Amino acid sequence: MNDAFIRLEQVHYHYPDAPAEALRGVDLEIARGSFVAVLGHNGSGKSTLAKHLNAILLPTAGRVLVNGRDTADEDGLLELRRTVGMVFQNPDNQMVANVVEDDVAFAPENLGVPPAEIRRRVDAALEQVGMYAFRLHAPHMLSGGQKQRVAIAGVIAMEPQCIVLDEPTAMLDPAGRREVLAAMEKLRRTGITIVLITHHMDEVVDADRLIVMSQGRILADGKPPQVFSQVEELKAHALSVPATTELLYRLNHRGFSLPLGALSVDACADAIAAALGRGSRDTAR
Ligand SMILES: Nc1ncnc2c1ncn2[C@@H]1O[C@H](COP(=O)(O)OP(=O)(O)OP(=O)(O)O)[C@@H](O)[C@H]1O
Ligand SMILES: [Mg+2]
Numbered sequence: 226m227n228d229a230f231i232r233l234e235q236v237h238y239h240y241p242d243a244p245a246e247a248l249r250g251v252d253l254e255i256a257r258g259s260f261v262a263v264l265g266h267n268g269s270g271k272s273t274l275a276k277h278l279n280a281i282l283l284p285t286a287g288r289v290l291v292n293g294r295d296t297a298d299e300d301g302l303l304e305l306r307r308t309v310g311m312v313f314q315n316p317d318n319q320m321v322a323n324v325v326e327d328d329v330a331f332a333p334e335n336l337g338v339p340p341a342e343i344r345r346r347v348d349a350a351l352e353q354v355g356m357y358a359f360r361l362h363a364p365h366m367l368s369g370g371q372k373q374r375v376a377i378a379g380v381i382a383m384e385p386q387c388i389v390l391d392e393p394t395a396m397l398d399p400a401g402r403r404e405v406l407a408a409m410e411k412l413r414r415t416g417i418t419i420v421l422i423t424h425h426m427d428e429v430v431d432a433d434r435l436i437v438m439s440q441g442r443i444l445a446d447g448k449p450p451q452v453f454s455q456v457e458e459l460k461a462h463a464l465s466v467p468a469t470t471e472l473l474y475r476l477n478h479r480g481f482s483l484p485l486g487a488l489s490v491d492a493c494a495d496a497i498a499a500a501l502g503r504g505s506r507d508t509a510r
Contacts, residue, residue: 229254229255229256229290230255230256230257230291230292230386230387230418231253231254231255231278231289231290231291231309231387231418232253232254232255232289232290232291233251233252233253233254233274233277233287233288233289233290234252234287234288234289234290235250235251235252235286235287235288236248236250236251236252236253236274236277236284236286236287236288236289237249237250237251237284237285237286237287238270238273238277238282238284238285239285240273245441246285246441247270247273247441248270248273248274248277248284248441248442249270249440249441249442250287250441250442251270251274251287251441251442251443252443253436253443253446255387255418255420256418257386257418258416258417258418259418259419259433259434260413260418260419260421260431260432260433260434261418261419261420261421261432261433261434261435261436262421262422262423262428262429262432262434262435262436262449263275263420263421263422263423263435263436263437263438264423264424264426264429264435264436264437264438264464265437265438265439265444265464266439266462266463266464269438269439269440269441270438270440270441270442271391271422271438272391272422273441274438275311275389275391275420275422276311277289277296278291278296278309278311278387278389278420279291279296279305279306279308279309279310279311279389280296280297280302280305280306281311283296283297284297291305291308291309291387292308292386303336306383307336307383307384307385308385308386308387309385309386309387309388309389310332310380310381310383310385310387310388310389311380311388311389311390311391312373312376312377312380312388312389312390312391312393313376313391313392313393314391314392314393314395314396315396316369316372316373316375316376316396317365317372319372319376319379320364320365320372320375320376322364323363323364324360324361324362324363324364325351325356325359325360325361325362325363325364325367325375326347326351326360326361328364328375328379329347329350329351329360329375329378329379329382330343330347330382331379332379332380332382332383333346333347333382333383336383343382346381346382346384347360347378347382348360349381349382350378350379350381350382351375351378353378353381353408353411353412353415354374354375354377354378354381354408354411355374355404355407355408356371356374356375356378359371359375368398368400368401369396369397369398369401370397370398370400370401370402370403370404370405371401371404373393373394373397373401373404373405374404374405374408376393377390377393377405377408377409377412381412385417386417386418387417387418387419387420388412388417388418388419388420389419389420389422390409390419390420390421390422391422392422392423392424393405393409393421393423394406394423394425394428395423395424402425406428409421426465426466426467426468427467429449430449430467430488430489431449432449433448434446434447434448435447435448435449435452435453437452437459437464439462439464444458444459444462444464445458445459449486449488450485450486450487450488451486453466453467453470453485453486453488454470454485454486456470456471456474456485467488469487469488469489469490469492469493470485470486470487470488472493472497473485473487473493473496473497476497476500481500482500483496483497483500484496
């Protein structure tokens with residue numbers, strides 16, 4: 226099958242001079258329009274994997290195909306960068322202009338998009354992330370969450386098919402994080418493919434698919450409830466699970482048999498209420 230949107234085949238990556246491989250044989254297919262979350266502790270290879278999705282890095286062995294085309298094919302590089310956009314952790318490193326709208330226009334300008342079309346795209350992208358009112362502001366005066374939303378707008382303005390976000394909320398305060406998550410949720414409804422790397426459990430619970438990395442390999446891959454149900458295995462790799470799963474898991478050790486896949490607080494509470502013979506919370510009220 227070569228028609229997967231993004232496909233990694235036995236991808237290995239070894240940083241020059243590093244003692245060991247950062248990726249050790251990753252096989253992965255990402256379906257168009259899906260929201261894929263990637264978890265894994267520090268150094269497990271998440272960022273290295275992300276950088277393979279738009280040829281910032283090329284595999285030292287194996288290959289990556291995007292729309293059926295090998296990312297190592299130099300003739301396809303411009304098209305690839307237009308297809309898969311990246312948002313990184315530090316918004317300050319992603320600002321290139323002195324005015325918000327110029328910053329968002331930067332990538333489409335470089336792609337040779339005509340000016341009227343750039344205007345349309347920039348306005349639409351800023352609207353999309355709720356930053357249109359700030360279009361004439363100076364990026365360095367914005368909050369972290371605002372800057373990160375401008376960075377996301379800059380990627381959207383390229384009209385990519387996929388957006389890869391590498392810990393986009395890691396440097397933000399809770400308000401900034403909420404803003405960025407709201408922008409991402411809105412983006413998701415447009416049907417774009419999203420790959421989100423994060424350390425925050427609550428950001429992955431609603432994903433279509435959750436991939437857990439460990440030591441350069443994929444340790445688990447499935448729907449979030451399935452993946453988190455493998456509590457023992459995750460713990461064996463020093464990975465944590467959402468607080469809801471942890472609670473259900475501990476209760477099960479005390480003699481309950483609760484479903485570990487009840488990830489949301491509501492689902493978790495309902496499961497416990499049902500086990501206590503009270504039906505769901507709604508009927509108990
Ligand atoms: N530029 C580099 N040169 C050499 N080794 C590197 C480089 N970047 C990353 N590594 C190593 O490659 C491995 C994977 O790193 P990577 O940054 O992909 O992990 P990560 O899962 O993104 O971690 P984090 O959660 O800290 O962001 C680690 O052992 C790391 O030390
Ligand atoms: Mg990383």
